[in-house]
Amino acid sequence: MNSGGSTSAALPDGRAARAVALVSRVCVRRRFAVIGAWVVLVLALVTAARVVGTPTDNDVSLPGTDAQLVRDLTASPGAPLTSGTVILVAEDGRLDDEVRSGALAEAAASLREAVHVTAVKPPSTRDGSLSEDGRTGWFTVGLDVRRAELTGDVARAVVDAARPAADAGLRVLPGGAFAQAVDGSGSTGDEYFGLLLAAVILFLALGGVVGAVLPLLTSALSVLATLEVVGLAGNLTSMPAVAATLALMVGLGVGIDYSLFLLSRFRALTRSGLAPPEAIERAAADSGTAVVVAGVTVALALAGLVLTDVPLLRTLAWTCGIAVLFAVLAALTLLPALTSLAGRRLARGGTLHGRLTRRVGSGGRWARQADRVTRRPWLAGGSALVLLALLAAPATDLRLGQLDAGSSPTSTAVRQADDAVSAAFGPGAGTPLTVLGRLSTPVVDAGDPRPSRLVAAVRAQPGVASVGPATPSADGRVVTVALIPSTSGGDPATADLVHRLRALAVPGVTVHVGGGAAARADLADRITDKLPLVIGVVLLLSVAVLLLAFRAPLLALKAALMDLISIGAAYGVLTAVFTRGWGATWIGLSGPTPIPSFVPLMLFALLFGLSMDYEVFLLSDVRRRFRRTGDTVRSVREGLVGTGGVITAAAAIMVGVFLAFVPHDDPTIKMFGVGMAVAIVVDATVVRCLLVPATMAVLGDLTWWTPGRRRARAAEPIG
Template sequence: MSAAVHDSRAARAVAAVGRWCVRHRFVVIGAWVLLVAALVMSARVIGTPTDNDVSLPGTDAQLVRDMTASPANPLTAGTVILVARDGRLDDETRSGVLAATAASLRGADHVTTVKPPSMRDGSLSEDGRTGWFTVGLDVRRAELTKATALAVTDAARPATDAGLRVLPGGAFAQVTDGSGTTGDEYVGLILAALILFLALGGLLGAALPLLTSALSVLATLETVGLAGNLTSMPAVAATLALMIGLGVGIDYSLFLLSRFRTLARSGLEVPQAIERAVADSGTAVAVAGVTVAVALAGLSLTGVPLLQTLAWTCGIAIMFAVLAALTLLPALTSLAGRRLARGGMLYNRLARRAGSGGYWARQADRVTRRPWLVGGLALVLLALLAAPATDLRLGQLDAGSSPTSTAVRQANDAISSAFGPGTGTPITVLGWLPTPVTDARDPRLPRLVAMVRAQPGVAAVGPVTPSGDRQVFTIQVIPSTSGGDPATADLVHRLRSQSVAGVSVHVGGNTAARVDLADRIGDKLLLVTGVVLLLSVAILLPAFRAPLLVLKAAVMDLISIGAAYGALTAVFTWGWGVTWIGLSGPVPIPSFVPLMLFALLFGLSMDYEVFLLSDVQRRWNLSGDNLRSVREGLIGTGGVITAAAAIMIGVFLAFVPNDDPTIKMFGVGMAVAIAVDATVVRCLLVPATMAMLGDLTWWTPGRRRERIIEPT
């Protein structure tokens, strides 16, 4: 860490925290254990509900949702799908089976209403082989558990016993799939443990970061779960928070322990080495954490509740990771003492090979001797990686995008094959009339229905449903294309552009809500990007006091993000290797994924930037030789950054087998970005650029920069 940063009030405060935690290590460890235990017990007692409903204030879809809300409707409704291998469900021979199934469903816990399949309401296909029961429950969607959904589906046993295929649909299918976790997430932990063993030497060196990260992640997950009782919490939020918490938690611990080991091996006593490590790398961790938090906070400008929720849940993961690294880790390290400083035989052998004649020394020599060549080649490579992003096409995911093994995909395939691809994603057209309909000859409703039927892309139009005051009427529209097809979004826009004399037309439903979400994000994209960049620069300027250095850091982060967008396009739009990650083919990239990735990656990539630049700046303050500082900084941090990046890449890739396509996108995008950032950008382009800039790297406008000599 630079002398400027090391001598700052913030660095002294962080060092004081580390010193206090060492002196009161048992209090700190006990407080963390009690905190996590209290959160776990509270979550078990109170519950951790999730709710995938998307609200979007100020949009047409939200207006329709608000105007059609009725306390008389069931709190939650799902479907139980029946498929006959032959014959019709409404045959007289099966009437007894349907009646017995309906009676059994009514007897299930929390069931309030049961509507059998019928041609009248469109819940029975024309060939009669596929239909669904609509089942209403007395619980909120957020309180619907997997056990309740399975119990309702199991209540359809009379249909199963009669040889019919029974599938959960709607909310029941979503809850049955849950978060889509596969258990492969543990592979990331195993890989992280192996890398920590090599980087820090021995089981003890691997155990401390894993223990620290485990407690911070547990605190994160239980806090996020409890928050679901206060606000709508999408299932993807906890998974994303787990992904981020594991990656940064282990990385932050690795940064601090690496610095501690260097200081302890130089002769400092353990307490002093911990205090200096917290002051140096701990300050870098705090700056990096604040940068991630600020980048996530920029998402609040979108006005999209979904993005805001994902932002603050990931922010909670970052907060616990930073707190654990600055408090729990120093306490645990003080217990390990010199045993952690010595390292294992393999670590010491690798450390000797990485010395003045090792790989990183040779790499540093190559970069600083030919910075223009190295920088140019790095830029060409990065341009090739980011090139597919020029074809980045955004769309909407639907149940047909999920893996074939999931309940939502199986329900979607059954309904789509029997009723058409748009059946599972209906559009609600609402007509508001200034005066109530009192005469059957009123021409306004026929005009509304005729307008809807005349639109290209409409496969079927349901009956008109009036409100109690007969001023609001809704029509269920079945598109001829699936919810993820761009043609369906075009249909939503086309319906909204129509005018009907005497009727105010609005379009809603989940499909329309996703269209509104894409439009809102598109309108706010430049604003969010600009604010995140400005705020991040404002945070880094006081830490490094070098404008060119800070601006360069921001540009490098943008380059890494471009590579991530390129990978997303190549895999999910073009379909390169998409079957290897569990999908049956290319799927649309939801509009919020690139923006969320931007905020996350801008902050996470800055971790490595801050760690590298802090070490280089510390050496610059000692020697005043820019090339020497860059070379020694790369030697000193190259191995640690590579190990930290390998851990984060492993953690992110471990989430790719998740059933949720959105989680797959985050896993692939962040793994590629971190890999590119820690290799091409951080170890080639950054030092090459600093070597080219020379002393201009450290230029500070308006005053002469003074170097402050500090002991190593």
């Protein structure tokens, strides 16, 4: 038996395996052309991205919602393409006193001369940009570039132009769009630690430098292609910064894992006596086919997010889908070409690798584990369910909220700006709301009572800190009222205020509410409405793929159920860390942090697909052995032994990659990193080592039951 080399996918329909084998054969014969094509493709994409640019835009639209309606109706054709703020804070005195008024005038003149600046509005009590004590205020600065084109260098240049204010002893901070641009991607560079960990694990798993380099090189080229395509797409559509980071996480994780499974199979086949070209073709037919099934499963899970009708989730879905697509293509084309160059050098492992291989053989740790589980499946399965229930228990307290600048680490520019503004103006100053009244008939004169009634009704609501005057539109059919809530944008009370305002009954006025907090509330409502549909479709699509692959309904349903259990455990840990704040300071947060409404749904799609990877590889190996022996329990034991080492290594790599993103400044990225790492750990240990083999041992031959068809047994050697 070949430990670590039996992750083949013996699908009932051999056409897929033959097609994948044919692709690998062509790539081996034309290896230099294939390698050259990948290098040219990546270089072309990198060059295009540098020439055209890779803009990002965190401004999320949500067509068909109340907040989007307000935004569309209040849009001004003559407004700057982008606006941001330059915040000024005085330690004592007022910004508008005689001592500092000259410095502010000089700063305003300097700002007007800065690159891309089209308008500058100084702090004033009239528009609420100067605090009552006069110690804090901001310049509102308009630019002639789109928000997606606002770079950190441009933002810093604008803020630096306010140096006369800093020379006068004032604290100068970027705010709004400028602060977001200064923070950039929020990356801390710790992603490289994940790559280093992956290199070490690959060295141990594949026994040498060549074995470690090939998966990393293959994954690096596929990820580079992914990031440049995603970046270029930002010129055609709104591309949030989180999209590229999430695609990087997924691309690195699956890219390295897919390469590891293929190379492990190749090395086992070469050690059994096959020449490298034949071993590559056989490995592609076996593990390569499983890679295709796993990749398709991830893609279909992500495709389910299209049903939410939320542009943000659609964007995150197709960007992550591109990462998976490139990972599969690289594993099936580039990796065989590179492997053919390495040849038998890849089959030779070092002394340490040989010792590790022997430990997971027929008499090693995995054999003992498999024997324990299959001999007492009810005990093993019950214990696993109890442990998973404990992990998932906190998820009953899962509360979705809204992130705002106050949720970011204190080292970020957006958090420092929010702290300064909140301290001077109140916690809701950073997330103002706009109440829009649509009138049944236009306002004719100043004596029309409807605008004043709207203002009075808004002011009477609890949770309102201040209300501005009603401002009619040019045609008199719409009036707008600026409102500052008494709570921050991330506080659930602000979302409650939005819903109360929308329910106001003012004679002759239809009330709508917009603003950042209102848009996030609309996003949460839409996702909640679509959640059952998305989960149902993802489950059906994934089960359909497994049915096509294994032709066994109970096996497909069991696999889907196992994935749901892993996701439940991930939700539990996510709730404990972020909602309850357990260990939040360890990952760079100041305390409990709201979980945005789209995170659990996006995690569901990602985790359902990624967790299915290991299920596919394990079940493929077990089925291949069952077709040879006809003994389910024996096949489960041998399958767990055969896949134990390589799946553990693959899971360790993916967990390391995901955890490397936890130090990221963006709390959303932290959530994805923690949630995905926990799910993979649970799936690769408790679910794979206990629950899956125990369930299959209990079901016995029913595992392979197919309606209307007798159980087939094919004599198939295990290579």
